[in-house]
Amino acid sequence: MxxxxxxxxxxxxxxxxxxxxxxxxxxxxxxxxxxxxxxxxxxxxxxxxxxxxxxxxxxxxxxxxxxFLVFEDPSLGWKIIWTFTSLIPLGLILGLIAIFLGWDPFKK
Missing domain, CATH: 1.10.287 (Helix Hairpins)
Structure with a gap:
């Protein structure tokens, strides 16, 4: 391939x-x-x-x-909570990349 x-x-x-x-x-x-x-x-x-x-x-x-979700099957509520919790570091990483590339969050 x-x-x-x-x-x-x-x-x-x-x-x-x-x-x-x-x-x-x-x-x-x-x-x-x-x-x-x-x-x-x-x-x-x-x-x-x-x-x-x-x-x-x-x-x-x-x-x-x-x-880890492959090895254990938690309830749907915990899956949703873990999914939203995993988006926090993603937002942090993307925000830092945007700031390093010149984006100013306080400039309108």
Missing amino acids: GWIIFAIWMILGIAINLCIAIEKSSEGKWKERAKKIGMLLMWVGISGLSIILLYGFVWVWFYFCCG
Whole structure:
């Protein structure tokens, strides 16, 4: 499966580079067409990468925060409480990342 994903990623990269080269060297209708196709392929790549990263993040989050639920079956109420409790560190991590990237929570 990894080789298939790698091959698709390489084909997508080659197609994007071809679109960029066509866009730089041509004029008129072909330039616009290559730009639109290149942007579409870039969004497909970004979406695919996002899906893969989110899939991995969900498995890591499950392992660290809810993995113990596999071994015992608590009531539904406790599952809901533990789920909301596990969102507190996630909010803290995402908030710190946003602040480090320049977001000012007090600036409106």
